[in-house]
Amino acid sequence: MKIKDQTVILDDLDLRILKSLQENSKQTYTEIGHSIGVAHSTVYDRIGKMEEQGIIKKYTALLDLDKAGLKNVTAIMTIFTDPKESENVAERLSELKEVLEVMTSLSEELLIIAKVIAKNQDDLHSFIAKSVAPLPGVLRIRTSIVTRKYKEDGMNHFLISKQD
Numbered sequence: 001m002k003i004k005d006q007t008v009i010l011d012d013l014d015l016r017i018l019k020s021l022q023e024n025s026k027q028t029y030t031e032i033g034h035s036i037g038v039a040h041s042t043v044y045d046r047i048g049k050m051e052e053q054g055i056i057k058k059y060t061a062l063l064d065l066d067k068a069g070l071k072n073v074t075a076i077m078t079i080f081t082d083p084k085e086s087e088n089v090a091e092r093l094s095e096l097k098e099v100l101e102v103m104t105s106l107s108e109e110l111l112i113i114a115k116v117i118a119k120n121q122d123d124l125h126s127f128i129a130k131s132v133a134p135l136p137g138v139l140r141i142r143t144s145i146v147t148r149k150y151k152e153d154g155m156n157h158f159l160i161s162k163q164d
Helices: 012-023 029-036 040-052 083-094 121-132 157-161
Strands: 002-004 007-009 073-081 099-106 110-118 138-145
Touching (some): 012 040, 029 040, 073 121, 121 138
16 A cells, blocks of 8 residues: 555555455454465554555444344435535434435436335334434435345445456
């Protein structure tokens, strides 16, 4: 890893370490080093630097809620806002525990897209009515309930594997 003009530049080794971590973050430094052909001390140093720079934000477990017996409803909300309030709405949504992801998209207009989770449809309705709709600047909400998930891995393999 190099830092040039306050921009972090990852090299091939950094990318291989990140890819290995994303596949299994429970691996030891020795296991990662062995799989990519470097010493565990190199892996330790590189991971430490990437943590310091904020490239690695956190380590987390990806759960299969259905297998854990925690049935839920996942929905994608498209929120239309007053353009002057879009940033505030996105920040407020980001603070809510039911909201898993918040993004903005610019099509004909600036949209906020949020992935949300609730125990059931009644809780989802209540969440939208009490927590989202009253936010200042919210004009309209379109909600799509997810009926089947074909892929959900929460990983950024695409960018890293494009470097291979």
